[in-house]
Amino acid sequence: MARKYWLLLFIVAAVLLFAGNGSLLVTDSVESNYALTAKEMVLSGDWLSPQIYGHYWYDKPIFFYWLTALAYKLFGFTEFASRFFPAVFGLAGAGLLAWGGSKLYNERSAFYSVLVLISSVEYFLISKSVITDAVLFFFFSATLLFFYLGYRDGRASYWYIMYATAGFSVLTKGPIGVLLPGLIITLFLLWQQDWRVLGRMKLFTGTLLCAAVAVPWYAAMYSLHGSDFINTFFGTHNFLRATVSEHPRDDVFYYYTLVNLLALFPWSGLVPLAVYKWQQAGRPKLTEQQRFLLLWALVVFVFFQCMATKYITYTYPLIFPASLLLGDMVASHTDSVNGGYRLFIGGGFALLLGGAWFAVSNGLVAAELLFLLPLALMVGVMLDYVLRLCCNERALGIAAMAVFFYMALIFSIAVPFSEQRSAKDLGEMLTVQEAREVGLYGRYPTSAVFYSDSKIVKLMHNSEVAGYVPKDFSWTTKNVMPYATLEANPFDVVVVSMGSYKSFMKQSNASWQVVDEDGQWLLLKLNRLN
Template identity: 80%
Template sequence: MPRKYWLLLFAAAAALLFAGNGSLLITDSVESNYALTAKEMVLSGDWLSPQIYGHYWYDKPIFFYWMTALAYKMFGFTEFASRFFPALFGLGSVALLAWGGSKLENARSGFISALVLLSSVEFFLISKSVITDAVLFFFFSATLLFFYLGYRDGRARYWYIMYAAAGFAVLTKGPIGVLLSGLIITLFLLWQRDWHVLKRMHLVSGTLLCAAVVVPWYAVMYSLHGSDFINTFFGTHNFLRATVSEHPRDDVIYYYTLVNLLALFPWSGLVPRAAYKWWRQGHRSLEEQQKFLLLWALVVFIFFQCMATKYITYTYPLLFPASLLLGSMLAKHTDCVDGGYMIFVGGGFGLLLVGAWFAVSHQLIASELLFLLPLALIIGVMLDYILRLVTGERVCSIAAMSAVFYIALIFSLAIPFSEQRSAKNLGEMLTENDVHEVGLYGKYHTSAVFYSSSKIVKLMHEREVAGYVPKDFSWTSKNVMPYATLERNPYRFVVVTTKSYDRFIAQQNKKWQVIDADNSWIMLRMKHI
């Protein structure tokens, strides 16, 4: 592949993954937890024990919090800083896939595989989200890629990179970082009936390297917090997730089928054709590399389908082998598209972009799944043809067009959506009125705490307390935000949503005065009698 195509690829990737990150607000309920925890790490000076609302928080290991806190030290407590390392690791994943595809086959396959990943809707979204998955994706993919390169080529450095990457995966997400990759490797060796490779894998020194990455932080946490850390981190956030569904409505057999058809858009349409082709080949005629990549993707899919708790992002790691498989297939069968088709598709994506903007600006989209659908359709319609033009000068103009389109998408659709899912306006209201402690009646918004640094206390009725108080080995253990009862509300200031204002006033025997308000929130101050 000519050098200019590689430069174009990484320039486009950098532009797409970083554009608009300073304007995408921190959203509830997931991003705000990570952002606030990293912020408290910086403010408290405690870079070992994650904490939120002033309490120790054992939801995830330390690495992602370190990265986010480091970004805050560099750029301040901003949206850009919050999204800096997810975008950077997303860029690293594109580079890893491009390099890996080139090593496994050839430069053309690596280039197209990287473009498949970059243009997949889930990769684009997660690389701009304040969650652990972009970082885990990089280390988990590196673990398995370097295993296979070591298995095929036998070079010691590949094995050692594998062990180090596995250690950082565990430091990012927990035991799943090594257990799942270990399961895939074990099943592959069973399929190959090749256990002699264990003698070449440098198991002792490699395991020591992995342990050197993982053990220090876990050992320090256990020495500082003992059974609280073990029970909460391993009990609630690992064992409980696997055995008790946090969201029972999502525990259906077709959940990840739908999720991954959407995640792979616009390439999901190629999956049935590719699956049929591989099925016709039969497992005996599959190439060794195809076996490994297919096993990698299938084990991730089946493993998380068997888990009780299901999240959209859990099967995200299968996007790496899927991109390699589809990229290899596209590299061997690439057709050109005439200019008339390009004009047709360009007009189509323009209309869809306007329609999606209208839906978000008029708050017709209220959930993540409904948000993903129009986004996937818009991207899919345009990108369906982009990567077919991988020869000649056309690729430069098409890549530039895709970059402009994504940037337009961010500012017209993603930013308005983030404003609907964030309570930054409440945080600014508290800061402007110099309110440091306030009761909140209604749904709790952690993003308001991040943006204001105020102590926000959830108000509830006394009858609700028993079902809310955190308990070990229960999902209530995640209820770590401060709370108080409405009947004994000790706070002079209270904020309520505009929709719940009348209900709140009707339940009170105290007099309240409105001191500030916007379209979403009303701030009240208790009147002196």
């Protein structure tokens, strides 16, 4: 592939990843936890022990907080800063795939692999989200990619890069960053029946390198916080996630099947087609690198399907090998993107449009913005036609259609939706009112704390407190925001969600006056005249 095509591809990827990032508000509940923790890191000057609401917070390791805090130092406490490093690592992941694809296959297959990646739904979503997964994707993928290159080529530098990136995976997400790649590598060597490679893998010096990257922070945290850190980080946020479902309704056998159909869209329809072509060809023997990539994807899928707690983002690392396999298929079999497959694409985008209409009908998105989505589809279809007419590259048209759709999605759906899921207006209202400490009745919006300088204390009934108090090896350990009882409400200023206003007034013995509102929240002040 000519250099100009690579340049164009990465310009498109960069535009897609950074477009609208300054307008996408920090949302509740997951993004705001990361953002507020990094903000408190900057304000407190403590860059070692993560904390939130002034309490130590052992939810995730330190590396993503360091990155986000660094972005805040560079760009201020803004939405763009919050999403800066996820976008950077999303772009770095695409670069790693381009380099790895050219090593494993050829430049043409590498190009189409990157095309598959950057036009897939989950890559687009995660690389714009204030969560750890884009960073983990890069280090996790690098660990396994450099293992295989070291296994195939025997270069010591590849082994050492593998160990270093495994260390950064552990520093980003925890033990899973080394345990899961280790499981994949072990199963691959078992499949290959080749254990002699262990003598060439630089196990001793490589393990020291991995430990040099990951262990110092863990050791420092244990030295400072002792069993509290061990019980909460390893107990609750690792062992408990694996054994007790945080969201029981999602713990179903088909969960990640549905997730990955969407995650790989618009390319997921090629998976059954690839299996069909393989069977039609008489089930030819898989190459060594195909076995490794398939094992990588399948182990990630099965491993997290067996975990009790399920999140949409957990199987994201399988997108890397899936993109390589599908990209090579598209590069080698141009007939794979045929008329029937294009019907699949059309149906998928129709479902996304249906979801957008549902958002409008439920008041989540302004209806006048929705026209951008069908407009983007029309532009994408026209570009698809032009590309097929000019260069007979049907896959380029599919990717272009997806990118146009995502660009419209950012401004017509994602930005308005983030406004609905964020309490930035409340944070700004508290800043204007110069409210330093307030009570809050209703759902607790961490984003309001991020966007203000106020201490927001959750008000609960006496009967609710017992179930709220954090306990070891229980999901209640995530309840670290400050709280007080409604019956002994010590605040002169209280924030109440619109839906909870009648309940609050009915159960409060005091007289309150509404002094401000933002459409979702009411700001009340105690009326002392009564």
